[in-house]
Amino acid sequence: MSEIPETGTSLDRRRLLGRTAAAGLLAVPGVSLLSGCLGSGDDDKPDQAEGSKSDTNPLGVKEDAELEVVIFNGGLGTKYATDVHIPSYKKSFPKANVKFSQAEEISTVVQPRFAGGNPPDVVNNAGSKLMDMGALVAEGQAADLTDLFDAPSLDVSGQKVKDTLLPGTIEQGTFNGKPYVVQYAYTTFGLWYDSELFKKNSWTPPKTWADFTALLDKIKGAGMTPYAYAGANAAYYQYLVILTSAAKIGGADVLKNIDNLEPNAWKNDAVKKAAEAWAAIGAKYMNKANLGQRHTEVQLQQNQSQIAFYPSGSWLENEQAKNTPPTFKYAVTPLPSVTTSDKLPSTAIYAAAGEMYFASAKGKNVNGGKEYLRHMLSKAGARGFTELTKVATVVKGAADGLNISPGFASADEMTKAAGENVFSFRWDSWYKKLDDECRAATNELMFNGGTADKFCDRMQKVADEVKNDSSIQKFKR
CATH class of the missing domain: 3.40.190.10 (Periplasmic binding protein-like II)
Known part of the structure; x- marks a missing residue:
């Protein structure tokens, strides 16, 4: 809980652990959490790209629709996105342009776009100036990811995405019964x-x-x-x-x-x-x-x-x-x-899924945003992330056999020694x-x-x- 602080060399654990808070997003009676510029319901959504669902395209991505991804540039860097996850998405949808950018202060860069009705499709919400996730959910800005977790895994045959994840992963990104966030890094x-x-x-x-x-x-x-x-x-x-x-x-x-x-x-x-x-x-x-x-x-x-x-x-x-x-x-x-x-x-x-990623419910390519998360949750996508960041993911077995560094090995030993005595909080x-x-x-x-x-x-x-x-x-x- 991709971690933490606000410079380009920082990580918000990313809470790990999804922790820390956004500036200026606390609820005020009678005022929208995102500057009062948003309504609710389908009228607020732009024309959204829709494609035909198939075995290889279970979420119905429009093959040539542009996808915009914004990643927090902190302790994890952004190389995992540019070198692993985006190429994976492009391999499946070669006609799609993937527009990538990084930000060291997520709320400063991205929050005005949510308020203005033109959010990016995928956001890594982390850093000391991350957006208030509870506020985003309350405003209907985060897409329900139920269909993502029910979709088949990209590269684990015979299993749904949810079957490939460590216990508690989906719950960590669930708000009042519905999953809205992929907590990706196992911290x-x-x-x-x-x-x-x-x-x-x-x-x-x-x-x-x-x-x-x-x-x-x-x-x-x-x-x-x-x-x-x-x-x-x-x-x-x-x-x-x-x-x-x-x-x-x-x-x-x-x-x-x-x-x-x-x-x-x-x-x-x-x-x-x-x-x-x-x-x-x-x-x-x-x-x-x-x-x-x-x-x-x-x-x-x-x-x-x-x-x-x-x-x-x-x-x-x-x-x-x-x-x-x-x-x-x-x-x-x-x-x-x-x-x-x-x-x-x-x-x-204390150990938990952290580092929040979500698809924008009011983005132009919602299905593409969910599909991008499916590529992140593939075994290959998770392994590539770990190789570049020295941080494990919530995908079962993705780091098996990797001997990346002394710190990674030490954290792995500590986790194994803890067994079932692992806990976390959400407040x-x-x-x-x-x-x-x-x-x-x-x-x-x-x-x-x-x-x-x-x-x-x-x-x-x-x-x-x-x-x-x-x-x-x-x-x-």
């Missing part, structure tokens, strides 16, 4: 470090909180910053860490209750304990200068052996490829257990207001002496405001 999240540096210093990734703080003391004594994240634009890395610890302490339902806006979900004892534990890390082991720095600045410091642990998703290695010295070998470890009575084991991880991509508040509350907690009580109270207050605001569409899982 694992943990604490990243340089395995060569750790080996040199005989440092062992911790499994318990006592081992964690003892190791951070050693690292601090060696003159390094033990733990860091970028406060300027990557606070959601850290709030994901806090809530991962909360899920380990109290079980995955802690996150489900937050998603569903249950009463006092943010005040759950597990959330408070997690916030207390991480606030102590911020007070003792972090560099306050990182508050004003961006993710790329802090990640570069880790590549330069100034920082030991950095929380991130599995896009990190690819994002830093140009700045990683040959002696630096990425590895990732799960967050350590916070208490001796955690409900989930230390191997449990951050459902409710922009909560995401904005949690970033600010997290920075206060980690950098500015905030307390766990204040963090929990602050988040619960805003969660209640969202719940009671009839202008904001609610989602449930």
Whole structure:
């Protein structure tokens, strides 16, 4: 959750994990979420290209209809689109012109086009300035993908697209019972470090909180910053860490209750304990200068052996490829257990389908947009993506046999060790207001002496405001 931040070298996990929020898309009573320029119903749709359905064209793509694709230029880059997915689409529809562009600020570039009624056909909605997906769904801007998932796989004989995907993939892009988004990148999240540096210093990734703080003391004594994240634009890395610890302490339902806006979900004892534990890390082991720095600045410091642990998703290695010295070998470890009575084991991880892609319901080539997503979800399309980005996809077995890099191998080992103890949340991509508040509350907690009580109270207050605001569409899982 293709990840994250707003420059061309960034990735929004892409939430992974679909996380972070769009600027200016929060619901205001009586005002359309997309600038009030849109109506609803078929009258708002332009003339849309329609072709004849067949075994080789199950979605009815008009063979010579132009297709426009906009991809977020972040940590994943755009080469996977230009070198893998577009050529695959063109092979099936050689008469079609595919118009491609990239954007570092998706909402800035694309949002006005949705408001103006001329959206691109396929959008990779990611980055720190992604569009509010809940708002797009509420406005009828995202196409229902039910027929895509029911269509035959492009290259897995005898299976529908939905049969080729990892469990939970379709649900991750479902809003109130209908699928509107392909969450494509399978992102694992943990604490990243340089395995060569750790080996040199005989440092062992911790499994318990006592081992964690003892190791951070050693690292601090060696003159390094033990733990860091970028406060300027990557606070959601850290709030994901806090809530991962909360899920380990109290079980995955802690996150489900937050998603569903249950009463006092943010005040759950597990959330408070997690916030207390991480606030102590911020007070003792972090560099306050990182508050004003961006993710790329802090990640570069880790590549330069100034920082030991950095929380991130599995896009990190690819994002830093140009700045990683040959002696630096990425590895990732799960967050350590916070208490001796955690409900989930230390191997449990946050992992989810992320990096949002959708077809525009009011684009000129809706069927082509869905077909493009079918090519992305082919085994060949997914494998090509992984080879170029070092990030796995939601297509089963697409990365089998690939030995791409140390970080990719480490993330794969961590995922296998987690087994069924994998969890995620959805509230951050459902409710922009909560995401904005949690970033600010997290920075206060980690950098500015905030307390766990204040963090929990602050988040619960805003969660209640969202719940009671009839202008904001609610989602449930």
